[in-house]
Amino acid sequence: MTLPAVKVENLSYRYPSSQAPALKGVNLEIGRGETVLIAGRSGCGKTTLARCLNGLIPHFHGGEISGKILVNGANPLTLPVWKTASSVGMIFQNPESQIFTLVVEDEVAFGPENLALPRTEISKRVDWAIAAVGLSRLKKKHVFELSDGQKQRLAVASALSCLPDILIFDEATSNLDKKAREDFLVLLTELKRRWGKTIILIDHRVSGLENVVDRVVLMENGSIAASGGRSILSDDRIVRKFGLRGCVFEGNPVFSPPKSAGEEIIEARSASFGYAGGFALNNVNFSIYRGESVAITGGNGSGKTTLLKLIAGLLKPGAGSIRLLERDTRKGRWNELSRVASVVLQNPDRQIFMNSVYEEVAFSRRIADPGKPSEEMVEKILFRMGISEIKNRHPHSLSQGEKQRVTVASAIAKRPDVLLLDEPTSGMDGYHLGLLIESLAKLKKDGLTIIIASHDAELLFKLCGRFFVIENGKVYETGGSLSNHMKFFCSQ
Amino acid sequence: MSSPRGLSGLFRSRESSPVRFLSVETKMFHLASVIILSFVVRSAGCLFLLFLSTFAYSFFARSLRAHFFIVKRMIFFAAVSVALLAVVIREPAYLAGTAVRILARVFIMSSAGILFAATTSPTELIRALDTLRAPKTLIFPITVAVRFIPAIVRETGEIADSLKLKGISVGFFDFLRHPGIYYRAIFMPLVIRSISISDELAAAAEARCFGSPLKRTFLRRNKVSAGDFIFVSAMTLFLIGLIILDGKIRGVF
Numbered sequence: 199m200t201l202p203a204v205k206v207e208n209l210s211y212r213y214p215s216s217q218a219p220a221l222k223g224v225n226l227e228i229g230r231g232e233t234v235l236i237a238g239r240s241g242c243g244k245t246t247l248a249r250c251l252n253g254l255i256p257h258f259h260g261g262e263i264s265g266k267i268l269v270n271g272a273n274p275l276t277l278p279v280w281k282t283a284s285s286v287g288m289i290f291q292n293p294e295s296q297i298f299t300l301v302v303e304d305e306v307a308f309g310p311e312n313l314a315l316p317r318t319e320i321s322k323r324v325d326w327a328i329a330a331v332g333l334s335r336l337k338k339k340h341v342f343e344l345s346d347g348q349k350q351r352l353a354v355a356s357a358l359s360c361l362p363d364i365l366i367f368d369e370a371t372s373n374l375d376k377k378a379r380e381d382f383l384v385l386l387t388e389l390k391r392r393w394g395k396t397i398i399l400i401d402h403r404v405s406g407l408e409n410v411v412d413r414v415v416l417m418e419n420g421s422i423a424a425s426g427g428r429s430i431l432s433d434d435r436i437v438r439k440f441g442l443r444g445c446v447f448e449g450n451p452v453f454s455p456p457k458s459a460g461e462e463i464i465e466a467r468s469a470s471f472g473y474a475g476g477f478a479l480n481n482v483n484f485s486i487y488r489g490e491s492v493a494i495t496g497g498n499g500s501g502k503t504t505l506l507k508l509i510a511g512l513l514k515p516g517a518g519s520i521r522l523l524e525r526d527t528r529k530g531r532w533n534e535l536s537r538v539a540s541v542v543l544q545n546p547d548r549q550i551f552m553n554s555v556y557e558e559v560a561f562s563r564r565i566a567d568p569g570k571p572s573e574e575m576v577e578k579i580l581f582r583m584g585i586s587e588i589k590n591r592h593p594h595s596l597s598q599g600e601k602q603r604v605t606v607a608s609a610i611a612k613r614p615d616v617l618l619l620d621e622p623t624s625g626m627d628g629y630h631l632g633l634l635i636e637s638l639a640k641l642k643k644d645g646l647t648i649i650i651a652s653h654d655a656e657l658l659f660k661l662c663g664r665f666f667v668i669e670n671g672k673v674y675e676t677g678g679s680l681s682n683h684m685k686f687f688c689s690q
Numbered sequence: 691m692s693s694p695r696g697l698s699g700l701f702r703s704r705e706s707s708p709v710r711f712l713s714v715e716t717k718m719f720h721l722a723s724v725i726i727l728s729f730v731v732r733s734a735g736c737l738f739l740l741f742l743s744t745f746a747y748s749f750f751a752r753s754l755r756a757h758f759f760i761v762k763r764m765i766f767f768a769a770v771s772v773a774l775l776a777v778v779i780r781e782p783a784y785l786a787g788t789a790v791r792i793l794a795r796v797f798i799m800s801s802a803g804i805l806f807a808a809t810t811s812p813t814e815l816i817r818a819l820d821t822l823r824a825p826k827t828l829i830f831p832i833t834v835a836v837r838f839i840p841a842i843v844r845e846t847g848e849i850a851d852s853l854k855l856k857g858i859s860v861g862f863f864d865f866l867r868h869p870g871i872y873y874r875a876i877f878m879p880l881v882i883r884s885i886s887i888s889d890e891l892a893a894a895a896e897a898r899c900f901g902s903p904l905k906r907t908f909l910r911r912n913k914v915s916a917g918d919f920i921f922v923s924a925m926t927l928f929l930i931g932l933i934i935l936d937g938k939i940r941g942v943f
Binding site for chain 2: 252254257279280283288292294296298304307308309311312313314315316317320324356510537543547548549550551552562565566594612
């Protein structure tokens with residue numbers, strides 16, 4: 199009888215810094231050559247389980263572990279990580295945090311070099327792995343010149359060069375746009391069909407996976423709550439219960455014409471901006487009026503964040519102008535511009551620094567209007583954003599979804615005329631997305647002008663009435679039809 | 691996902707510069723000798739000469755942009771440390787001498803460090819340390835640290851941007867006016883992100899067999915060229931000259 203690729207029996211685990219267990223009595227078996235999706239809400243234990251399979255838990259993270267694991271017939275709990283790593287490749291969420299070298303072929307050679315293989319063998323494996331992920335023509339390329347999709351392929355090649363039988367993808371597509379994600383899913387199918395790899399996908403974004411996976415395992419509170427064939431990804435009840443995203447959402451945007459009779463909040467006239475590396479936004483023209491909700495979308499690296507920074511005045515246009523409530527952003531002072539436009543950046547960890555959620559929001563209020571009493575307003579904002587119950591907690595102890603709502607609360611505490619959000623749902627599960635949309639919808643109803651840079655269809659279609667698309671350095675308004683631009687959208 | 695442009699700019703400096711002809715061993719020699727000398731040399735004039743040499747190297751390495759980005763911030767925190775020293779040291783002449791030395795050394799060391807990080811890939815460094823028979827327990831943290839520098843440069847920039855967007859100006863005088871707020875607003879996110887990034891990097895390295903006790907092999911080897919001998923010889927002469935000059939100024943020789 200063939201040994202299963204993975205066999206887990208009654209696995210329980212607790213992180214060293216935590217009282218509560220992250221995994222509770224997990225039992226799982228994955229056959230050779232199978233593609234299995236392990237899904238569930240953020241914090242349900244899916245990444246922890248993956249790290250147990252490749253030995254990072256307990257060898258790297260420490261903690262208390264009990265139960266049995268067999269991966270390829272070996273026990274990762276007793277084997278050193280490097281031995282397990284040669285049979286279990288792991289691809290992490292952020293490709294840049296996995297890159298150690300500057301040239302593509304050097305990066306792919308990193309694993310085999312660590313395994314002390316002869317130079318000829320390393321060279322052979324490098325060529326094979328690079329070809330397997332379709333990067334052969336980029337072999338000598340500088341790694342930081344690759345697109346996000348190519349970087350993630352490079353991460354796969356780097357894992358493949360150690361010749362693992364099992365590949366674990368931990369939210370490996372969360373930063374990719376629709377096109378890059380689709381290409382990536384084709385690559386997964388190839389890895390399974392052509393090379394017979396056992397593939398374990400850890401994700402809560404299930405869009406497109408219904409054609410890739412053989413089986414779905416659903417986790418909740420550190421345990422396996424359900425499992426079944428790929429068809430369960432189309433079950434609306436399951437999708438909602440486990441905070442999954444992707445297959446069920448089939449919404450369409452409701453377009454609104456520009457409120458040109460209203461007050462003009464942002465005016466871009468022939469604005470251009472270029473980076474030293476060659477990327478540029480050219481001749482940008484648009485007007486945004488008070489109370490509008492505007493989407494800015496486009497592929498990875500198209501310039502969405504750059505455009506938001508130009509609107510906020512953080513970057514200055516090289517030619518033309520952007521006016522924010524009549525203030526030219528090239529001449530405006532930080533404190534003036536930031537009172538008009540509040541920006542929520544993608545990663546909340548970079549923006550929060552006070553000791554409690556309440557203080558974080560109150561601090562923003564004080565910066566905007568020093569000396570004015572703020573208690574009542576802060577309480578109101580906390581209630582509006584649905585974070586009153588966690589107001590005394592340290593912001594860094596919260597989940598990513600909760601942190602994102604704290605940063606939105608801080609941003610609106612300044613009572614800005616316009617709220618700018620940069621990829622606010624990156625890596626967010628369906629449950630937290632629902633809460634964020636609910637909060638933003640209330641702000642929209644209050645008449646706040648909202649601009650969102652994202653390619654998350656669900657978020658944009660539910661909130662926005664006007665759609666700007668960035669392609670090849672140009673900004674277009676889609677004007678009532680998105681059919682030509684659907685390639686940019688995905689349900690994250 | 692936020693743009694990696696700053697990071698790529700930092701690394702690209704080596705691609706088209708004369709420094710690409712230097713081996714990592716030579717760069718390590720430069721880094722170590724400059725750091726040691728910044729402590730040995732005590733006269734302001736010689737410290738200035740040492741600073742000029744790192745500046746010139748940075749110019750030839752075409753990494754001035756990365757150089758200024760880091761050094762500006764390092765000088766900022768050195769200046770804050772001097773301001774804190776002023777609370778303890780009441781003698782103006784002694785304080786001025788101490789302040790000049792602190793600023794010069796911080797400048798020289800951070801310049802040399804960023805030059806090394808901007809022109810050396812972690813793989814090259816591993817090869818060099820392996821050639822020098824450094825123990826694995828030393829190679830791992832040094833390699834992760836070198837890989838960590840550009841990531842943390844980018845984080846610092848992003849955190850500074852987020853402060854500006856909150857309406858908090860990030861400048862020296864702003865810091866002097868509200869030191870508590872700035873330490874919290876910059877250091878809290880920076881510490882949280884540093885822990886997270888270093889954890890990710892180390893886990894990724896482990897997952898690619900970096901912890902293997904086997905004697906590492908290499909797809910390519912670092913090459914030592916004539917340029918290395920010329921650079922090391924010139925650098926050695928300069929350093930000896932600097933020590934002699936410093937001794938003469940201080941009346942030791």
